Amino acid sequence: MPGNRLPILQGTLDLLILKAIGDSEFHGLGISRRIEQTTCGAFHVTPGSLFPALHRMEVAGWLLSQWGESENNRRAKYYRLTDHGKRQLKTETGQWKKVVLAMANALKSI
Amino acid sequence: MKSRLRSIWCNLFYKHEVEKDLDAEVRAFVNMVADEKMAAGDSQEEAQRRALAECGGIEQVKQSVRDDRSGVIFENLWQDLHFGTRQLGRNPVFAIAGVLMLGIGIGANTAIFTFFNSVLLRPLPYPEPNLLTNILSELGNSSRAPASMFELYQIRQRSREFDQIAGIWVTNRALPGKGDAEQGKLGVVTSNFLPLFCTRPMLGRFFDPEDDLENAPSTTVLSHELWVRKFGADPRIIGTSVILGRGSSVVIGVLPQDFRLIFPEDASVPPNVDYFQSIPIGPWEPNGPAFLHLVGRLRNAQGLAAAQAELRSIAAQINNIGARTRVPNYHLYAFSLQDDDVREVRGTLYLLFGAVAFVLLIGCANVASLLMVRSRQRLHETTIRAALGASTFRLIQQILIETLVIVFLGGAVALMLGWAALKAIIAVEPPSFANLGHVSLDLRVLGFTFAIALWISVIVALAPISTLRRLRLAEDLKRSGRSTARRRSKTTTVLVATEVAFAFVLLIGTGLLVRTFANILRVDPGFRPENVLTLRVNVPNYDVLREMQLALTAIPGVQSVSSVSHLPLDDSGNWYDYYWKDGAPVGQQNTVMADMRSVLPGYFGTIGAQLIQGRDFTDSDDAAHQHVALIDEGLARQLWPGELALGKRINVSDSPQGPYQFERDWLVIVGVIRHVRCHTLIATVRPQIYLPYPLAPRPSMSLVIRTDGALPGLASAVRKSIVGLNRNIPTTHVEPLLSVVERARAQSRFMSVLAALLSIVALQLALGGIYGVLSYSVVLRTAEIGIRMAVGARHTQIMRLVFADGFVPVTFGIMAGTTLSVVSMPLLDHLLFEIKPGSPEVYLLSIVSILALSGIAMLVPALRAIEIDPLTALACE
Numbered sequence: 001m002p003g004n005r006l007p008i009l010q011g012t013l014d015l016l017i018l019k020a021i022g023d024s025e026f027h028g029l030g031i032s033r034r035i036e037q038t039t040c041g042a043f044h045v046t047p048g049s050l051f052p053a054l055h056r057m058e059v060a061g062w063l064l065s066q067w068g069e070s071e072n073n074r075r076a077k078y079y080r081l082t083d084h085g086k087r088q089l090k091t092e093t094g095q096w097k098k099v100v101l102a103m104a105n106a107l108k109s110i
Numbered sequence: 111m112k113s114r115l116r117s118i119w120c121n122l123f124y125k126h127e128v129e130k131d132l133d134a135e136v137r138a139f140v141n142m143v144a145d146e147k148m149a150a151g152d153s154q155e156e157a158q159r160r161a162l163a164e165c166g167g168i169e170q171v172k173q174s175v176r177d178d179r180s181g182v183i184f185e186n187l188w189q190d191l192h193f194g195t196r197q198l199g200r201n202p203v204f205a206i207a208g209v210l211m212l213g214i215g216i217g218a219n220t221a222i223f224t225f226f227n228s229v230l231l232r233p234l235p236y237p238e239p240n241l242l243t244n245i246l247s248e249l250g251n252s253s254r255a256p257a258s259m260f261e262l263y264q265i266r267q268r269s270r271e272f273d274q275i276a277g278i279w280v281t282n283r284a285l286p287g288k289g290d291a292e293q294g295k296l297g298v299v300t301s302n303f304l305p306l307f308c309t310r311p312m313l314g315r316f317f318d319p320e321d322d323l324e325n326a327p328s329t330t331v332l333s334h335e336l337w338v339r340k341f342g343a344d345p346r347i348i349g350t351s352v353i354l355g356r357g358s359s360v361v362i363g364v365l366p367q368d369f370r371l372i373f374p375e376d377a378s379v380p381p382n383v384d385y386f387q388s389i390p391i392g393p394w395e396p397n398g399p400a401f402l403h404l405v406g407r408l409r410n411a412q413g414l415a416a417a418q419a420e421l422r423s424i425a426a427q428i429n430n431i432g433a434r435t436r437v438p439n440y441h442l443y444a445f446s447l448q449d450d451d452v453r454e455v456r457g458t459l460y461l462l463f464g465a466v467a468f469v470l471l472i473g474c475a476n477v478a479s480l481l482m483v484r485s486r487q488r489l490h491e492t493t494i495r496a497a498l499g500a501s502t503f504r505l506i507q508q509i510l511i512e513t514l515v516i517v518f519l520g521g522a523v524a525l526m527l528g529w530a531a532l533k534a535i536i537a538v539e540p541p542s543f544a545n546l547g548h549v550s551l552d553l554r555v556l557g558f559t560f561a562i563a564l565w566i567s568v569i570v571a572l573a574p575i576s577t578l579r580r581l582r583l584a585e586d587l588k589r590s591g592r593s594t595a596r597r598r599s600k601t602t603t604v605l606v607a608t609e610v611a612f613a614f615v616l617l618i619g620t621g622l623l624v625r626t627f628a629n630i631l632r633v634d635p636g637f638r639p640e641n642v643l644t645l646r647v648n649v650p651n652y653d654v655l656r657e658m659q660l661a662l663t664a665i666p667g668v669q670s671v672s673s674v675s676h677l678p679l680d681d682s683g684n685w686y687d688y689y690w691k692d693g694a695p696v697g698q699q700n701t702v703m704a705d706m707r708s709v710l711p712g713y714f715g716t717i718g719a720q721l722i723q724g725r726d727f728t729d730s731d732d733a734a735h736q737h738v739a740l741i742d743e744g745l746a747r748q749l750w751p752g753e754l755a756l757g758k759r760i761n762v763s764d765s766p767q768g769p770y771q772f773e774r775d776w777l778v779i780v781g782v783i784r785h786v787r788c789h790t791l792i793a794t795v796r797p798q799i800y801l802p803y804p805l806a807p808r809p810s811m812s813l814v815i816r817t818d819g820a821l822p823g824l825a826s827a828v829r830k831s832i833v834g835l836n837r838n839i840p841t842t843h844v845e846p847l848l849s850v851v852e853r854a855r856a857q858s859r860f861m862s863v864l865a866a867l868l869s870i871v872a873l874q875l876a877l878g879g880i881y882g883v884l885s886y887s888v889v890l891r892t893a894e895i896g897i898r899m900a901v902g903a904r905h906t907q908i909m910r911l912v913f914a915d916g917f918v919p920v921t922f923g924i925m926a927g928t929t930l931s932v933v934s935m936p937l938l939d940h941l942l943f944e945i946k947p948g949s950p951e952v953y954l955l956s957i958v959s960i961l962a963l964s965g966i967a968m969l970v971p972a973l974r975a976i977e978i979d980p981l982t983a984l985a986c987e
Contacts (some may be wrong), residue, residue, distance in 0.1 A: 016117050046164075047171045048170060052174050
């Protein structure tokens, strides 16, 4: 797995987290694992960067958190998107697509 | 936004809950990872270990969340502030030392800068002050000479660069108004003078050219102070006639309260003139007396150079029309009034500023070395904090905050000290600054101080951070706080050497100034001021003055009484004029000036001046007999070198017809006296010519009374005796001649006291620095010293070790200081008297005292070193 792991691009972590949570509810490890799954193991989010991001986004009003029980009966904090968070996901997705397109064009033209 | 505020709120005030929450969350994460590992077949312990490793440490994760969280800045700041003050509180000596060092440095700077500000930077309080200039003439042997009305008129006629040229002359006269006759200062001004210095009068108007017309009534403008004191601040005074001497005058205006005349000292224009009268501008006669101080207003601010050139050509033209000034070196000069006002004090101020900057630098160096030593002591603590998850940024921030706490406390102390210092300086009333008026700490100064405080904080903070950057986590942890026998770093050597160098320069300067003051104390002014009482009186005529002399001589204990028009060393007014000897060619007439004095017989004996040749005046030396004069030895030598001056004739202005009705006259020299220093203690300014009072009567005279010894009730006995004459004679300024002399020494005393204070502070700081650094180095070398003692080193050897450590930077400091002094001390030259800036004696004394004092500073650490018990020292390792 570590062979095809990529560094997380600056500014993309928030988008990855927002997308990973989507319409459901996840705890920290859940989000981390889901990002790994959806990117086929390319991105691995360490808790050292995950938790600061989660807390920051909560402060920004994109996420809401609440304590709950995990599948293994452990107390864990669950995160879901607020309306603001959903709007943010849409904006960031749009922006990302533009970035990808622009990058693709730029690389093609060489 | 709401969530953010709530978060900040929670972070600040429900920190405990927030922290618990975060801890639970991160732990849950680690546990869940461990659960996964266990599910995959690891043992519980193994799973827990691998989970922790994967997550990178619970504390680190928590710290990175904290660092990232909103409110983090506030919280960290608060925490660091708290931590910083707690740390400082735990080490109060360090904190107090740092705060005081900076406080003294910054405080002294503030005080001096306030002076700078009010003396050099603040524009004069006049309309368009940058246009105002002094116009002075140079001729014969007098530079900066006053002008005659003839010159004023001629310059006015010719100038295009000046839009106004005005003149002033200040003299002592009776004050206007009823009641006891009182002496005050009259400003005789041209009618265009006052508008240059004041936009509008508080009441009434200024003089008009109409007031100068032949038949116009006498008019007067009052100062605010006089208007309040003598006329009860009555606004109806305008237009009424007031008693003035034996006549009367119409009050036409009252000046604003804050009106002051700020002129260079040698202009003989004091700041507070009681009332003004106008003098008509006219051609007058070319040989008339030169008494006016001229002021010009330029047409534009850039016109000074053009005005200078113009004055050069005007001077040549005046010379050609056959004036008194027909001499080869007659010149006219214009100086900006502001520059000219501070001409004498500018150098002094720059020097003070330099000295204070040195003190500040020493303070800085001290705080820096203190912090450096501390940061090294705290290396272990810092390492642990880094290991526990503190980011470098956070550590820097923490040190910065600790530094800032010191610096801002230092700034606060400085503000108080600066304020107190300023009050003290003003209380001493340095004479050259006397006419610069109100000085107070202002906002600009406040800003300046804090700029300094911040600037220092950055510099000082850099010192410990430079050690932090070299931090090797594992290495330093391994050493685990054990002190090594590392030598003192180069940086501390340089810092101590710098301190010593700056302190040394200040010490040299102080030595020179103190020696100057001692020399001035030893100066023989040409008279003996002890046991002489002086007072000023206003007398109507010679008979009353004589009557007073006789009445006062009758007081028991009084040896002799006499009178003079101008007391020596009392520079509140002066009378000086051109003179020439019999047979001098016309070109040499009106070229050189002497101080003129009108005296009663017995004056020289009373003040203790020495008659070298001939005789003193007698009662029969009056207008009816031969007109006679006494001169000083300098004039005798100058006019008749190698000849006897007695019996020779000299041409001067006198006024046998009545006060101020001057005419040229030939006087016969009947005596020669030793020069009496009458302007400053340290220089002969002009030669002197003494006239008997009947030849130069004047209303305002000073009495001098010599007694057998100290006579406690003398002043009141004198007053009673004068009142007993029933002549309504005002007496003012009753004081011993000795205090007049004291005043003349004030400038030198002020400078030497100030320099001494500064260098004491500097020395203390530098010695504190040596002591601190050396003490620390002994602590660092405890183990080494222990080993040396264990293998048999004697106490003297150990002490030599410590002293060697201390004297290296001191020696470097003295060397650097000597170089710096040799370069900079010539700047002091104008303040020195009878001592050279390179005086080897002062250098030697300074070197010896620095060595001795730093030896004392090293003694305590050295003694501590020999008390080290080898066993304990080694056990500590």
